[in-house]
Amino acid sequence: MKRVLLFILIFALALSLVGAKIPKDTLVIAANTGILITLDPGAVYEVLGAVIVGALYDKLVDFEVVNGTLTPVPELAERWEISEDGKTYTFYLRKGIKFSSGNELTADDVVFSFKRYLLMGKPSSWLLPEIGINKDNMDETIRKIDDYTVQLVFDKPYSPNIVLGILTNSFGGIVDKKEVLKHEVNGDLGEKWLTDHSAGSGPYVLVSWERNQHVILQANENYWKGAPRIKRIIFRDVPETTNQRLMLEKGDVDIAWNLIPQDLEELKSNPDIKIATFPGHGNEYVAVNCGWGPFKDPRVRLAIKYAINYDEIINDVMLGYAIKVQGLVLKGYQCYYPKNPFKQDIEKAKKLLAEAGYPNGFEVELMTTDTDRRKNEAVKIQADLAKIGIKVNVVIMKGSQMYPKYRKQGHQMVLAGWGSDYPD
Numbered sequence: 001m002k003r004v005l006l007f008i009l010i011f012a013l014a015l016s017l018v019g020a021k022i023p024k025d026t027l028v029i030a031a032n033t034g035i036l037i038t039l040d041p042g043a044v045y046e047v048l049g050a051v052i053v054g055a056l057y058d059k060l061v062d063f064e065v066v067n068g069t070l071t072p073v074p075e076l077a078e079r080w081e082i083s084e085d086g087k088t089y090t091f092y093l094r095k096g097i098k099f100s101s102g103n104e105l106t107a108d109d110v111v112f113s114f115k116r117y118l119l120m121g122k123p124s125s126w127l128l129p130e131i132g133i134n135k136d137n138m139d140e141t142i143r144k145i146d147d148y149t150v151q152l153v154f155d156k157p158y159s160p161n162i163v164l165g166i167l168t169n170s171f172g173g174i175v176d177k178k179e180v181l182k183h184e185v186n187g188d189l190g191e192k193w194l195t196d197h198s199a200g201s202g203p204y205v206l207v208s209w210e211r212n213q214h215v216i217l218q219a220n221e222n223y224w225k226g227a228p229r230i231k232r233i234i235f236r237d238v239p240e241t242t243n244q245r246l247m248l249e250k251g252d253v254d255i256a257w258n259l260i261p262q263d264l265e266e267l268k269s270n271p272d273i274k275i276a277t278f279p280g281h282g283n284e285y286v287a288v289n290c291g292w293g294p295f296k297d298p299r300v301r302l303a304i305k306y307a308i309n310y311d312e313i314i315n316d317v318m319l320g321y322a323i324k325v326q327g328l329v330l331k332g333y334q335c336y337y338p339k340n341p342f343k344q345d346i347e348k349a350k351k352l353l354a355e356a357g358y359p360n361g362f363e364v365e366l367m368t369t370d371t372d373r374r375k376n377e378a379v380k381i382q383a384d385l386a387k388i389g390i391k392v393n394v395v396i397m398k399g400s401q402m403y404p405k406y407r408k409q410g411h412q413m414v415l416a417g418w419g420s421d422y423p424d
Contacts, residue, residue: 030248032258034399055233057198061080076105087155088151091110114138120191180193241256260376289411305342366381367413
């Protein structure tokens with residue numbers, strides 16, 4: 001996350017997928033696709049985008065839950081070795097894996113994919129530099145040993161959980177070097193083309209992405225793990241959860257991606273609809289721009305933490321479909337910290353504001369995305385902050401508009417979501 005995010009309101013959500021009858025070979029999902037910016041694995045950084053990219057590309061390693069903890073497991077790499085000094089990781093690729101183009105996946109593609117990601121410098125491009133691999137040293141640190149062997153060489157030993165966890169991020173999706181370079185324009189490493197095309201070895205291929213309409217995936221019949229039983233997946237753009245629910249009840253879609261808790265409670269009595277709930281690995285948070293006006297003072301940021309009633313958001317807005325986690329590390333991760341130090345204390349919040357020179361509060365803009373859940377959360381936060389004199393003006397935007405502005409630090413306050421970049 002960006003360093004500007006020094007204040008965070010955060011609670012882990014339960015991701016809820018509500019399924020109706022599934023067509024024979026097609027799965028139709030109602031989702032807010034307006035959040036999508038790109039489907040390039042080297043650039044994607046939004047949750048829905050990462051989900052779609054995960055169906056298009058395979059990585060050296062993936063992760064699965066083992067004994068309640070997310071654990072790295074082999075994928076394109078059938079195995080790996082770590083040197084005695086902990087600084088060299090050698091990955092042995094499975095042989096015979098083909099991209100959807102028919103080209104064989106080799107070490108050249110792995111090396112190209114990692115170097116491409118570093119050179120592009122997109123939002124996730126801080127991950128490999130966190131462990132000492134960057135665009136200045138990538139020729140020495142990302143090595144092809146032979147056609148099926150790749151080495152990553154680090155400046156010092158890092159925890160294997162960190163190294164392998166980072167490689168499970170979307171950027172770890174291996175692209176077809178030959179196919180991508182066919183579509184390179186003015187040295188962009190195929191970025192423009194890969195925004196809405198695919199060149200992976202995953203179970204699906206991107207057929208089309210019509211902005212604000214749909215994303216269509218087609219099964220990769222030559223997938224190395226076996227052809228998927230579902231031959232086509234269609235993400236229909238349905239931003240409003242009310243419309244998602246109506247389409248679900250009518251049988252126009254199989255899954256509603258963004259239903260709010262109130263919908264889930266009411267749908268429980270519908271025998272034709274199955275509700276599956278499970279812990280998601282995503283957060284909801286409020287972030288402030290510490291370089292803007294009142295937020296330069298840490299006492300103001302602390303006052304906001306004490307002004308918000310977290311339990312009411314969980315119980316009244318989320319109807320219990322969330323848990324409180326006042327930190328970035330979620331339950332199920334190895335460094336999860338279970339304590340929750342903050343709870344609403346209006347008098348303490350007012351005192352902090354007064355000490356900071358804002359006894360009567362101030363006016364601030366809160367940006368958020370155009371989903372019903374976020375709108376409801378924003379209204380609750382607006383009401384809580386009004387109790388300490390802060391007037392919040394809620395600005396609703398499409399995710400594809402809000403996130404670029406946010407990443408350029410063009411916000412005052414933002415209500416957003418974040419999924420862990422990797423299971424560290």
